[in-house]
Amino acid sequence: MSMRQAPTRALDATTAASQVYAALKRDLIRGRFVAGEKLAISHLRQTYAVGLSPLREALNRLAAYGLLAQENQRGFRVPALKRRELDDIAGLRQQFEVQALEAALRHGDAQWEAELLAAFHRLKRADEQPDALEHWEQMHLQFHRRLLEPCGSVWLLRFIEQLHDQFDRYRRMAPAHQDLRAQLDVQHAELVELALARGVAAARELIHAHIQLSYDVAKSACSE
Amino acid sequence: MSMRQAPTRALDATTAASQVYAALKRDLIRGRFVAGEKLAISHLRQTYAVGLSPLREALNRLAAYGLLAQENQRGFRVPALKRRELDDIAGLRQQFEVQALEAALRHGDAQWEAELLAAFHRLKRADEQPDALEHWEQMHLQFHRRLLEPCGSVWLLRFIEQLHDQFDRYRRMAPAHQDLRAQLDVQHAELVELALARGVAAARELIHAHIQLSYDVAKSACSE
DNA sequence: TATGCTGAAAAAATCGATTTTTACTATGAC
DNA sequence: GTCATAGTAAAAATCGATTTTTTCAGCATA
Numbered sequence: 001m002s003m004r005q006a007p008t009r010a011l012d013a014t015t016a017a018s019q020v021y022a023a024l025k026r027d028l029i030r031g032r033f034v035a036g037e038k039l040a041i042s043h044l045r046q047t048y049a050v051g052l053s054p055l056r057e058a059l060n061r062l063a064a065y066g067l068l069a070q071e072n073q074r075g076f077r078v079p080a081l082k083r084r085e086l087d088d089i090a091g092l093r094q095q096f097e098v099q100a101l102e103a104a105l106r107h108g109d110a111q112w113e114a115e116l117l118a119a120f121h122r123l124k125r126a127d128e129q130p131d132a133l134e135h136w137e138q139m140h141l142q143f144h145r146r147l148l149e150p151c152g153s154v155w156l157l158r159f160i161e162q163l164h165d166q167f168d169r170y171r172r173m174a175p176a177h178q179d180l181r182a183q184l185d186v187q188h189a190e191l192v193e194l195a196l197a198r199g200v201a202a203a204r205e206l207i208h209a210h211i212q213l214s215y216d217v218a219k220s221a222c223s224e
Numbered sequence: 225m226s227m228r229q230a231p232t233r234a235l236d237a238t239t240a241a242s243q244v245y246a247a248l249k250r251d252l253i254r255g256r257f258v259a260g261e262k263l264a265i266s267h268l269r270q271t272y273a274v275g276l277s278p279l280r281e282a283l284n285r286l287a288a289y290g291l292l293a294q295e296n297q298r299g300f301r302v303p304a305l306k307r308r309e310l311d312d313i314a315g316l317r318q319q320f321e322v323q324a325l326e327a328a329l330r331h332g333d334a335q336w337e338a339e340l341l342a343a344f345h346r347l348k349r350a351d352e353q354p355d356a357l358e359h360w361e362q363m364h365l366q367f368h369r370r371l372l373e374p375c376g377s378v379w380l381l382r383f384i385e386q387l388h389d390q391f392d393r394y395r396r397m398a399p400a401h402q403d404l405r406a407q408l409d410v411q412h413a414e415l416v417e418l419a420l421a422r423g424v425a426a427a428r429e430l431i432h433a434h435i436q437l438s439y440d441v442a443k444s445a446c447s448e
Numbered sequence: 449t450a451t452g453c454t455g456a457a458a459a460a461a462t463c464g465a466t467t468t469t470t471a472c473t474a475t476g477a478c
Numbered sequence: 479g480t481c482a483t484a485g486t487a488a489a490a491a492t493c494g495a496t497t498t499t500t501t502c503a504g505c506a507t508a
Contacts, residue, residue: 015297015491017284041460051493053277056461060241060281064288066382073239073499075460088377153312155390158290159383166379239461265490275463280491297469299490 017054021061024048028067028078029165030134031173035223036080039068066166083222086170090215093163097211098204100160103151105198112150113196119146120192124185136181137172143188147195171214173221180217184210241278245285248272252291252302253389254358255397259447260304263292290390307446310394314439317387321435322428324384327375329422336374337420343370344416348409360405361396367412371419395438397445404441408434 024044027033045055063070069077108116123143126136144164148157171177187210194203248268251257269279287294293301332340347367350360368388372381395401411434418427 017491018296042458051491052461053280053492056277057280057284057491060284061288064285073460074501085378088379092377092379153316154309155312155316155387163379241461266488275461276491277462281461297490298471 015054016050017057017061020048020050020055021058024058024062025065025067025165028062029168029172031169033078035078035173037078039076039078041075066162067169080224081170081173081222082224083219084224086167086215086218086222089163089166089170090211090218093160093167094208094211096156096160096163097148097207100148100151100153100156101203101207102200103153104148105195105200105203107152108150108195112146116143116146116192116195119143120188123188133178137168140184141168147191167214167218170218170221174217175220176217180214183213187213239278240274241281241285244272244274244279245282248282248286249289249291249389252286253392253396255393257302259302259397261302263300263302265299290386291393304448305394305397305446306448307443308448310391310439310442310446313387313390313394314435314442317384317391318432318435320380320384320387321372321431324372324375324377324380325427325431326424327377328372329419329424329427331376332374332419336370340367340370340416340419343367344412347412357402361392364408365392371415391435391438391442394442394445398441399444400441404438407437411437 033039039059041052041055041059045052048055059068059076060070062068063076067079069079071077104112119139119142123136123139126132126139129135141164145157145161148160151157171180187206190206191203191210193199194206257263263283265276265279265283269276272279283292283300284294286292287300291303293303295301328336343363343366347360347363350356350363353359365388369381369385372384375381395404411430414430415427415434417423418430
């Protein structure tokens with residue numbers, strides 16, 4: 001038998017804690033939980049079919065990331081959607097992404113251009129997938145990640161990602177958020193063009209406006 | 225007996241997980257662990273005298289915060305100190321804190337001035353405490369927190385705190401970091417003066433130079 | 449009616465045992 | 479000697495039971 005067995009470590013071998021983390025994070029951003037709601041741990045255990053330890057580890061990670069609020073001896077809560085906080089998040093996003101985009105246009109090479117085009121293509125074709133809605137969101141996130149990737153600052157990218165996740169929780173809770181997609185996709189095409197042409201000034205303007213567009217819709221998700 | 229019992233919920237009643245989190249965080253920033261070192265969980269259990277669950281929850285939080293690296297099925301590791309990353313962290317710190325300080329000078333009120341003076345006073349008197357070194361570090365952190373507090377952006381403050389913690393891990397690992405204190409303290413006094421006088425332009429310069437001073441020393445902590 | 453107390457039920461947090469995975473060492477084939 | 483493999487020790491991850499804390503309904507008191 002020279003036929004090799006499957007390698008000892010499967011490629012997707014990840015811990016239960018990481019899987020619950022990813023699933024919970026997705027559902028939180030998706031808006032599957034009511035803002036302000038208290039999480040019933042024993043209920044989550046059933047929903048996500050995991051034991052207590054990995055579940056609690058995932059909840060702790062999410063709290064440290066800012067997608068959950070942890071209260072002293074009384075568990076975890078989904079943060080409320082506050083207008084004040086949305087303003088804060090959107091403003092910083094605009095500032096950080098304008099800055100990162102400029103740096104990315106200055107540093108990005110041919111390899112980056114190719115990957116950006118690939119990401120854009122996948123975004124355009126997102127409707128054809130099953131569960132088109134969620135798939136578009138995935139591709140959208142990946143497109144923006146790719147766009148800023150060569151900016152040169154790992155920590156800036158980290159903060160941008162975190163703000164993006166926070167922001168999306170508001171945007172996707174807004175009633176009219178799906179009507180936005182067509183408009184956003186036009187801007188995505190323009191962003192790609194400007195990126196390839198290294199149109200720094202115009203790109204800065206556009207990414208700012210791009211965020212503003214979602215921001216204006218996201219406002220309607222806030223209670224206060 | 226009308227004498228009240230101690231209230232049911234003590235003021236410092238916090239979970240074991242939170243306590244280990246705080247202790248581990250302090251020790252990581254202090255440099256009690258070797259950079260790059262793999263953490264032996266069963267050993268930590270004894271050192272911090274806690275059970276497995278709260279310990280693992282603390283480790284997960286620290287990993288999400290960026291003070292630990294989590295590797296797929298092989299536990300937790302203390303991140304290495306890389307020159308590239310220090311440059312990234314220091315640069316963003318300068319940018320963010322300059323911005324936050326300007327906003328704080330514009331928005332801070334009389335109450336803030338009073339609290340800033342109080343924090344500065346505690347910092348000056350830090351030597352008189354037992355364990356003067358660690359106490360100065362505590363007061364130093366609190367002084368800078370207080371200084372930027374009224375800047376108006378909760379998320380910016382959050383990122384600044386995170387970068388500060390990262391930065392301090394480098395600074396406190398540097399051999400000569402203690403010789404810095406006298407120089408830093410001079411700048412702290414000047415920062416207070418400029419804050420009260422609302423000298424925006426000068427304050428921006430000074431906070432930038434303040435970070436630069438530590439940055440230059442912190443560089444010596446890096447391996448690569 | 450409002451306030452405070454009491455105790456049962458529910459929920460959160462913690463523990464130590466068990467299972468799973470990785471790391472390491474020794475052995476044997478080429 | 480190098481490489482692959484098997485077996486064993488160690489470590490990480492997970493589980494369900496136990497302990498601790500909170501919540502809340504019912505009752506008593508002013």
